Amino acid sequence: MARSNKDDNPSPESGREQPWWNRPVLGKGGLIEGIIHSKQEVPEEALIERKKHANDLYIFAKTAEAIDSPQFLDQEFITYIKIQYMLDNDLGEYAGLKQSYRYLELAIDVKDLLLFINQTELRYRGYKQQEFYDQVPEILKESEDAETFKQRLERTVVEAIAQTKTAEGKEALDHYADNLKQISDNPLGLNLLRRFHSFEQSDYSVLASISDLIRNIEIRNVNDLAILTHLVNKNINLFDKISQIVQMPPEKNNSRSFALIVQFIALNHQHRNTVLKFEELIKVLRQWLRYYSLIFNIQQSYPETDYKQPPEFTEPIPGEKVYRKYLNALTDKNQQIYYYDLGQNAPL
Numbered sequence: 001m002a003r004s005n006k007d008d009n010p011s012p013e014s015g016r017e018q019p020w021w022n023r024p025v026l027g028k029g030g031l032i033e034g035i036i037h038s039k040q041e042v043p044e045e046a047l048i049e050r051k052k053h054a055n056d057l058y059i060f061a062k063t064a065e066a067i068d069s070p071q072f073l074d075q076e077f078i079t080y081i082k083i084q085y086m087l088d089n090d091l092g093e094y095a096g097l098k099q100s101y102r103y104l105e106l107a108i109d110v111k112d113l114l115l116f117i118n119q120t121e122l123r124y125r126g127y128k129q130q131e132f133y134d135q136v137p138e139i140l141k142e143s144e145d146a147e148t149f150k151q152r153l154e155r156t157v158v159e160a161i162a163q164t165k166t167a168e169g170k171e172a173l174d175h176y177a178d179n180l181k182q183i184s185d186n187p188l189g190l191n192l193l194r195r196f197h198s199f200e201q202s203d204y205s206v207l208a209s210i211s212d213l214i215r216n217i218e219i220r221n222v223n224d225l226a227i228l229t230h231l232v233n234k235n236i237n238l239f240d241k242i243s244q245i246v247q248m249p250p251e252k253n254n255s256r257s258f259a260l261i262v263q264f265i266a267l268n269h270q271h272r273n274t275v276l277k278f279e280e281l282i283k284v285l286r287q288w289l290r291y292y293s294l295i296f297n298i299q300q301s302y303p304e305t306d307y308k309q310p311p312e313f314t315e316p317i318p319g320e321k322v323y324r325k326y327l328n329a330l331t332d333k334n335q336q337i338y339y340y341d342l343g344q345n346a347p348l
Contacts, residue, residue, distance in 0.1 A: 042302045042309060050298045054312070057291035060284055061319025067281040068322055071274050073329055079223060080267040080275070081330065083260075085339040093260055096249045101261045103195075103246035105268065106188050108214070111207035113179040114196075118204045120176045124169050132160035132173065136180070137197040146184040153177055195245045206241045213238070217266050228259040282340060285326070288319045289343045 071077060086094040087101060107114070121133050135156055143149035157177040161170045183189040196204075213235055221227045232239060232255045239258045248257070299313050323342070330339040 039306060039308045042307050042313075046298055046302060047310065050295055050312075053291045053294045053298070054317075057288060057295065058318050060288035060291065061317075061322070064281060064284045064288055064319055064322050067277065067284060069274075069277065072278050072281065072326070076223060076267070077271055077274060077278075078329060080264075080271050081278075082339050083264050083267065085337070087264065093256070096252055097257060097261060100246045100248045100252070100257075101264060102188055103192055104210075104242065104261055105265050106186055106192055107207050107242070107245065108211045108265065110183050110186075110189070110192075111204060111211055113183055114204040114207065117176055117179055120172050124172050126164060126169060128160050128163040129169065129173060132156060140190065140194045140197060143190065146190055149184050149190055150181050153180060192245070195247070199244050203241070206238050209235070209238050210242065214262055214266050214269070217262075219270075222263060222266050222270070225256070225259055225263065228263050229255050232258045232262060282326075282342065285319075285323050286341075286343055288323065292317060292320070292323075 087098045139152045164170050
């Protein structure tokens with residue numbers, strides 16, 4: 001019986017399937033090629049280690065997916081994140097505005113406390129009360145920190161209350177001191193109070209006016225700096241009154257710079273709750289990234305060219321899609337700016 005052509009011309013693949021004693025030494029399917037190209041098994045301990053890291057990563061991946069929200073990729077929210085970065089790092093037009101922004105936002109936040117202080121000074125003008133009001137600037141000046149200020153203020157107000165005749169007057173002084181203490185709880189609060197007194201600015205109603213102006217900015221205009229600059233120009237008398245209090249640098253004391261601050265305050269008020277959830281997501285993603293890096297390093301140590309990789313080595317890693325989404329949204333590749341610390345040096 002004639003032998004088939006298949007048997008006469010075995011392929012290299014069929015050669016590799018033959019027992020080693022029937023295989024040629026050189027050429028396709030030869031013994032030398034088999035020795036060179038044979039793949040090793042990934043060590044069992046590496047697979048166990050990878051599985052342990054994958055289990056930990058899975059928990060953080062699912063947590064990140066649960067926190068994730070379409071709000072975080074809203075263009076206005078991304079703008080808010082980018083401006084925060086520019087302020088914090090003194091970049092572009094925002095250079096030198098961080099401190100002024102922080103003072104103005106604090107002043108607006110405590111405006112009701114300041115207005116009560118102002119109204120108390122105007123309404124309760126007995127001798128002992130006036131004497132107490134006059135002592136407050138000295139206490140502010142001589143107090144190195146908030147705790148010292150509170151202690152000295154408490155001793156002084158207790159004495160003033162003891163010598164005030166009416167219950168209403170006593171209560172007003174007590175509330176007056178409490179408001180001052182509350183403001184001083186903020187790291188910038190003590191210095192803000194000092195600056196109001198240093199520049200003899202007691203018309204705190206200007207803060208209410210600026211607050212109303214910011215609160216009434218239409219959402220559709222919050223990203224339009226031309227409109228915001230025009231709005232500041234129309235109310236420039238308000239900002240002139242507050243410029244020294246918020247330590248606006250002389251070279252930045254203009255409508256455009258105030259418009260930038262107004263824009264960020266408006267965005268901050270609108271997104272302050274969203275950013276708390278977003279920071280929670282970022283915290284989880286950083287934890288996820290730790291395990292991702294460990295898994296990546298294990299897989300890199302056993303490349304497909306030399307090892308028989310198990311299926312999980314090529315499967316999508318849970319959470320990677322979420323991470324990449326925000327890495328792309330918060331990265332300016334042209335300027336190499338990362339608007340949020342997402343662990344950019346990770347192997348992604």
